Amino acid sequence: MKTMRETVLYYTPEVTERTARLKGIFVRLGIRIKNITPEQTEEKVGYLFGLPGFLPKAAGSEKLLKIEDEMLVMKGFTSRRIDELLLAVRKAGLSRIDLKAVVTDSNAGWTFYQLYEEIKEERRQILEKAEKSKDLEEEEKK
Template sequence: MSQTQILLYNFKDEDRLRQIRRYLNRHRISVRMVQQPEYLESLGLLFEIPGFSKNPVFNLGKNFQEEMMVLKDFSSEQLDEFLAFFKENGLLPVNLKAMLTPVTVHWDSLKLHDELMKEHTEMHSHK
């Protein structure tokens, strides 16, 4: 069975991050904090999936500030519990979140961020 993993981006609130990390550790979910220089790496590489190589292009300042998380190998039950944890603890939800898919595994963090921003904007702009 492959290990449940999560990538976290831009979690600047230390207390919030501590609570999230505590939950993930308790549930044996591996956490990686992704830093801006890694934003051009494929999600496959960030999750250390065999067969993905490092991007030779250096990230020269492409960035985003929003919190984002990418989940790998979460069952629907694990996902529901994790999302419920935010509500139960009075934590604001993370607006930009995605499950790793056979398509997104090849994307870099910037592409995923752009797609999630588009979706988020569309979902919240229906008037």
């Protein structure tokens, strides 16, 4: 049985020392990296991963949609390997990647930008819920 090669779609708004260190972790763990450029954010996630049935976006003159945050989309990972990757990032002393996802049958048909918007909104809701929970705990202590 052929195993799927672990691959990440990696986007960063600016290349920094952190970017190089993070890519070093990917390489050390044997993970294939596909750097996503602003021009590729309107492509389908499935196309960016090279999945069958996904074609490139038709050329157009749309303005680029700005992604302001670092983002990682993973394909071919087991949950154990995701844990290994996140642990390696932490051990390297790098801050975590807040916006991350695993490609699914559903989100493979979304553009990279649509997935970014979805993950960003989910993260906002999680942080909002955590803040409310924290406020309730403090209220109960009074």
